[in-house]
Amino acid sequence: MDARTQADWESMGMVTLEYQRRVAKELQDHFKQKKLEEADQGPFFGFLGKNETSNGSDSCKWAIFGFAAGLLTEYATGVSFVQQLKILLSNFGIIDLE
Incomplete structure (x- = not known):
């Protein structure tokens, strides 16, 4: 087996499974945070896109x-x-x- 580390693979320009998982997790966290921030802005009642989506x-x-x-x-x-x-x-x- 190859004894290279994650940093070695990334420095060579290779994409590993761990890297993909880490980036996917970061994207999920980013969009969850973005959704929470959008929910706190603007009016709560009315015909709004976010209300129709949640309903x-x-x-x-x-x-x-x-x-x-x-x-x-x-x-x-x-x-x-x-x-x-x-x-x-x-x-x-x-x-x-x-």
């Missing part, structure tokens, strides 16, 4: 859309929200309510 962004929007569509359907048809869920699960074959 789940697209999945949250789709859940709210589904809930709103269910309420509008309840208003238009008179079928309750719970009954709509039962019909949906029955139509998809998840449970048998008949």
Whole structure:
């Protein structure tokens, strides 16, 4: 086995696994710190990018859309929200309510 040290490999311009791990760890720490600093700046409430990211962004929007569509359907048809869920699960074959 070669008795060279990490510094020897780096001085020769070689990239070792230890070097890659150390740099990756430093990058992770840097971006964690940067994210914490950004979270402390600016308004806390409102339609901001950081708030939408922390709230789940697209999945949250789709859940709210589904809930709103269910309420509008309840208003238009008179079928309750719970009954709509039962019909949906029955139509998809998840449970048998008949």
